[in-house]
Every structure is written in C-alpha cells, then in structure tokens.
Amino acid sequence: MKNWLRKHPMVRTIRVAAADLNGQARGKRVPSRFADKVVESGTRFPMSVMNLDIWGEDIDDSPLVFESGDRDGVLRPTERGFMPMPWLEAPTALLPLWMFHEDGRPFDGDPRQALRRVLERYEEKGLRPVVAVELEFYLIDDSGRSLQIPASPRSGKRRKAAEILSIRALDQFDAFFTDLYDACEAMDIPADTAISESGLGQFEINLMHSDDALRAADDAWLFKMLLKGLARRHGFAASFMAKPYEDYSGSGMHTHFSVVDKNGANIFDDGSQQGSNYLRHAVAGCLDAMADSTLIFAPHANSYERMIPGNHAPTSICWGYENRTAAVRIPSGDHRARRIEHRVAGGDVNPYLMIAAILGAAMNGIDDHAEPPEPITGNAYDQELPQVPNTWPDAVEAFASSDVMARIFAPDLIRNYIATKRQEMFYMAELDAAEQMEIYLDTV
Incomplete structure (x- = not known):
C-alpha cells in the first residue's frame, strides 16, 4: 500500500473511509505524509458513526452512543489499498476501511463485516x-x-x-x-x-x-x-x-x-x-x-x-x-x-x-x-x-x-x-x- 503513494507523489491528501449501514462513506481527510501511520496502525472513529441515519445524525437511544460512552472502533485498511479519486480536482487517494474492536474482533455493526460473516x-x-x-x-x-x-x-x-x-x-x-x-x-x-x-x-x-x-x-x-x-x-x-x-x-x-x-x-x-x-x-x-x-x-x-x-x-x-x-x-x-x-x-x-x-x-x-x-x-x-x-x-x-x-x-x-x-x-x-x-x- 505504501508503494502506491510513492509511485503517485502528486497525491497530497487522502480520504480514509468506510461504508455505514446506509452505504454512505464515513471517514476523514488525512495529509498524505501521515498515510504510513494509517496503513500500519489504522485510524479511529466512533462505532456509532457506522450507524447514522440518512441525514448523518446519531440514532436516538442507540447503545453505541451515550450508553457506551460513544467509544471508538479501530478502522483498518481493506485488501483494496489506495486508489485515485478521479472525480476530485486535486490529485487525491482513497483508502477504504472496515471496523474492528480494540482487541481485533470484527465489529458486527459494519456492513462489510456482515458480508464477511x-x-x-x-x-x-x-x-x-x-x-x-x-x-x-x-x-x-x-x-x-x-x-x-x-x-x-x-x-x-x-x-x-x-x-x-x-x-x-x-x-x-x-x-x-x-x-x-x-x-x-x-x-x-x-x-x-x-x-x-x-x-x-x-x-x-x-x-x-x-x-x-x-x-x-x-x-x-x-x-x-x-x-x-x-x-x-x-x-x-x-x-x-x-x-x-x-x-x-x-x-x-x-x-x-x-x-x-x-x-x-x-x-x-x-x-x-x-x-x-x-x-x-x-x-x-x-x-x-x-x-x-x-x-x-x-x-x-x-x-x-x-x-x-x-x-x-x-x-x-x-x-x-x-x-x-x-x-x-x-x-x-x-x-x-x-x-x-x-x-x-x-x-x-x-x-x-x-x-x-x-x-x-x-x-x-x-x-x-x-x-x-x-x-x-x-x-x-x-x-x-x-x-x-x-x-x-x-x-x-x-x-x-x-x-x-x-x-x-x-x-x-x-x-x-x-x-x-x-x-x-x-x-x-x-x-x-x-x-x-x-x-x-x-x-x-
């Protein structure tokens, strides 16, 4: 994965994203110079983000939000690796992710993990x-x-x-x-x-x-x-x-x-x-x-x-x-x-x-x-x-x-x-x- 970015030095930013239950891409913008960290250690965002409504709002009374302290999941790259985002004006790469628990177990609320199951x-x-x-x-x-x-x-x-x-x-x-x-x-x-x-x-x-x-x-x-x-x-x-x-x-x-x-x-x-x-x-x-x-x-x-x-x-x-x-x-x-x-x-x-x-x-x-x-x-x-x-x-x-x-x-x-x-x-x-x-x- 790291080699892809080295072969595409014009890429200055990346998007790291996973699909929520509605299939919406949820994630972050990351400067490409920090991409190695994402590849090696993954990134984090709340488990509740995989379970938002179509407006991108939290689900009322979801156990993933306040009941759990809105805890983080660990997002790791899928086998797909980096790819260009040709619809953007600036050269940008996308890194698809899926979610795991802290101990490495798949997060069952991730739709990609549902297919893996x-x-x-x-x-x-x-x-x-x-x-x-x-x-x-x-x-x-x-x-x-x-x-x-x-x-x-x-x-x-x-x-x-x-x-x-x-x-x-x-x-x-x-x-x-x-x-x-x-x-x-x-x-x-x-x-x-x-x-x-x-x-x-x-x-x-x-x-x-x-x-x-x-x-x-x-x-x-x-x-x-x-x-x-x-x-x-x-x-x-x-x-x-x-x-x-x-x-x-x-x-x-x-x-x-x-x-x-x-x-x-x-x-x-x-x-x-x-x-x-x-x-x-x-x-x-x-x-x-x-x-x-x-x-x-x-x-x-x-x-x-x-x-x-x-x-x-x-x-x-x-x-x-x-x-x-x-x-x-x-x-x-x-x-x-x-x-x-x-x-x-x-x-x-x-x-x-x-x-x-x-x-x-x-x-x-x-x-x-x-x-x-x-x-x-x-x-x-x-x-x-x-x-x-x-x-x-x-x-x-x-x-x-x-x-x-x-x-x-x-x-x-x-x-x-x-x-x-x-x-x-x-x-x-x-x-x-x-x-x-x-x-x-x-x-x-």
Whole structure:
C-alpha cells in the first residue's frame, strides 16, 4: 500500500473511509505524509458513526452512543489499498476501511463485516460464491425546480423519450462515459457493458463477475461513489434513487451469482438446462428469505415507489427460467455458467448488506436442502403469488421479527439497522415528496 503513494507523489491528501449501514462513506481527510501511520496502525472513529441515519445524525437511544460512552472502533485498511479519486480536482487517494474492536474482533455493526460473516459459512464448506452486479441509474439535471434529463453536451437538446438500448442515447453523453470508463480503469473497477434503459436519462452498467464477493461489493460501493462524483464534474447529477420519476421505471441493482467448489467447479451446473440440486436449494433459500429481507433490498421511503406490479420491479415471490418478471431468474446459456439472478433490489441499496442477504439466504437453502415451488411461466404480475412487503413499515416489521434474518446477520447489526430505519421513518413522515427527493437524490 505504501508503494502506491510513492509511485503517485502528486497525491497530497487522502480520504480514509468506510461504508455505514446506509452505504454512505464515513471517514476523514488525512495529509498524505501521515498515510504510513494509517496503513500500519489504522485510524479511529466512533462505532456509532457506522450507524447514522440518512441525514448523518446519531440514532436516538442507540447503545453505541451515550450508553457506551460513544467509544471508538479501530478502522483498518481493506485488501483494496489506495486508489485515485478521479472525480476530485486535486490529485487525491482513497483508502477504504472496515471496523474492528480494540482487541481485533470484527465489529458486527459494519456492513462489510456482515458480508464477511456470511462468506465464512461458504468457506467452512469449501465453497466460494462468484458474484456480479448490474447497476441502473439516472443522469439528472437538478438545477431547476423539477428534475429533467440533462441537455446533451453534443447537441444541447433534451430528448424527452425513452430510448431502450439506444446507441444515440449513449453517444449523447459520450464524453461522460469515456471519462467514467477511464476512471473505473484507474480505480480497478471492472466496468463492462453500458446500455441505455427505459427512463429519461436512465442507463445501466454491468460490473464483471468476481470470485471474491467482498471485492464485488467493494466494486459496487466504489462505483456508486465514483459515478455521482464524476457526474457533478460534468455539470449534472447521477442518482441511484429507486424511483426519481413517477412516470418512468425505477432503478434496480440486480445480482448474479454462482458457487464454485475448491476445484473451481460450478456446483449449480449438472450439465442440464435446469441446473443442479444445489441450484434449487439456493433458490428455495432466496425465496424463503425474500419477504423478511425486503428492507435490505428496499431500504428507503422512495424505494417503495418502485415496488409496483407491472413496473419492471419484481413484487411476487417466485422464480423462473429466463423470466424477468420473476424475483429470481435463472438465465439461459452455457450450462457451465449456470447461475441465479436476484432481481428485487433497488439501486439505492447498501451493496454489502444486499449481497450478504442474498448469499446468506442461498446458504440457508443449501444447508436445509430446501426445495422451491415449481418455477413459474408467463407474467408473474398476472398470477396469484406471495408478495414482498409493499410499504416501508411492513418491511421494517418483517425484518425485525424474522428468524431467517437472525441466521444471516449478527444481532447487533439487526438491532442497529431496525433503529436506523424506524428513526428515518419518523422524520421522513414530516417531509413532503420534494423534500424527500432532495435528501435521496445525492445520498443513495
């Protein structure tokens, strides 16, 4: 890690940061001449900082604040090391961190530690998940009283039409996407295909799969930070809000995953198009946990504007082969790449918690040798099927009372997350839609 800074002497300051429960980057600015100290000894900030609400405020009556004396945790660098921050004007480096107790134990309230905890269950069985995410987002001109698509830097015009898989829509913002891909390469974020989606100024970028799920979550977290920062340099906003426009589709974050054994063989593959027993068990686990984990997949008030039947966001708890109306889809293609696509999450999620919830649920199903219902065919929205919670309060209560979530997440994280969401619900109820939009546009 120290060598990176020595190879980049123009970097004068660094940011050291970790993801809180809402996926917000919390940390410090440090002169680069003191970076060695951070690498060797870590840094410190209060454990309560990992458990702030969406405004960045302490959680009322949290045991992490006054009850404990608001004690510090120890933040240590992740395996990622230093990377540039191309959205800032001055040469600056970012050092991602995660939190531990003073005695070296992982801090269970850290979302990255929550994912590590799930991955240990796979390691105990000699298994390793392979994960990729697809991130949908909007480019937005938020300089006026209402949101609108930014004017094209090429033509100066605003094309107010949905342009699904339009090359023209991509070309309108070619300079931005060129800078974005260059920045992803500099940060070692494996950005792959970009497409235009069905909303005004809506796009999707896929990140390449990784057999290190922590790295896949890092990639998604860092990409969100990069995209939002770089868009501002280009004079507009980028947002992962689940539903910024009432009349256009919301933004999701779909997760693809398979599982390989110690020999690198995909355990979901049995040579058939249907997939193995392991695949069915994992699907069953995902379906069983889906209602209770909706709060992870739809964590904010605005998230539930997206969860509307027939609006390209799965609301029925079901699975199917090559069926995008199902919450869990089994893509077609080479059987050796047999995988599961989990389609429920919005773009506004914390990637660490989302991937932990999905992989934890899949492992529950594998452990239990669970069997799913029959896969659906046709339009899931037209069928009588179990539904995910469609309101924020219902999702909070489902998560809070869930035995399934207790198998995936540590008790402290469950307690902290519930307290966070209940506090946010209380204060969001005092705001109108425009005020909520202003909060969510830049934060999530």
